[in-house]
Amino acid sequence: MAGRGTVLERRRGEPAAGVSCPPEALARYFRVLGDPTRLRIVEALLARERTVSELVALTGAPQSRVSNHLACLKWCRVAEAERRGREVVYRIADPRVEEVLVLTGRLAAEHCEHLATCRRIGPDWT
Numbered sequence: 001m002a003g004r005g006t007v008l009e010r011r012r013g014e015p016a017a018g019v020s021c022p023p024e025a026l027a028r029y030f031r032v033l034g035d036p037t038r039l040r041i042v043e044a045l046l047a048r049e050r051t052v053s054e055l056v057a058l059t060g061a062p063q064s065r066v067s068n069h070l071a072c073l074k075w076c077r078v079a080e081a082e083r084r085g086r087e088v089v090y091r092i093a094d095p096r097v098e099e100v101l102v103l104t105g106r107l108a109a110e111h112c113e114h115l116a117t118c119r120r121i122g123p124d125w126t
Contacts, residue, residue, distance in 0.1 A: 040058065
């Protein structure tokens with residue numbers, strides 16, 4: 001790994017304000033946000049805390065799929081959970097996730113139609 005540096009180090013020639021995430025980990029982070037169902041869940045959690053049942057209703061996905069996506073989001077520290085009696089309530093773990101999505105949305109907006117037709121990465125966007 002010596003000499004490879006992070007994406008930002010290679011671009012600017014120096015570390016970016018304490019960022020020391022190797023490209024493999026950074027790519028994995030984007031992959032977490034790269035699933036349409038997970039992205040819908042994240043967007044719903046940015047609006048407010050939600051239960052699994054609420055997320056199932058919002059996404060239209062089966063409860064097992066929503067639970068699996070939530071497990072992924074928790075593992076990657078995008079979301080966190082709190083038990084409240086018989087319910088588990090989920091929320092975004094770090095408010096900076098919203099900044100990432102806003103910036104990404106602005107970047108993608110100019111190319112949205114083109115991105116929707118991409119066949120190099122899948123699954124097909126529906």
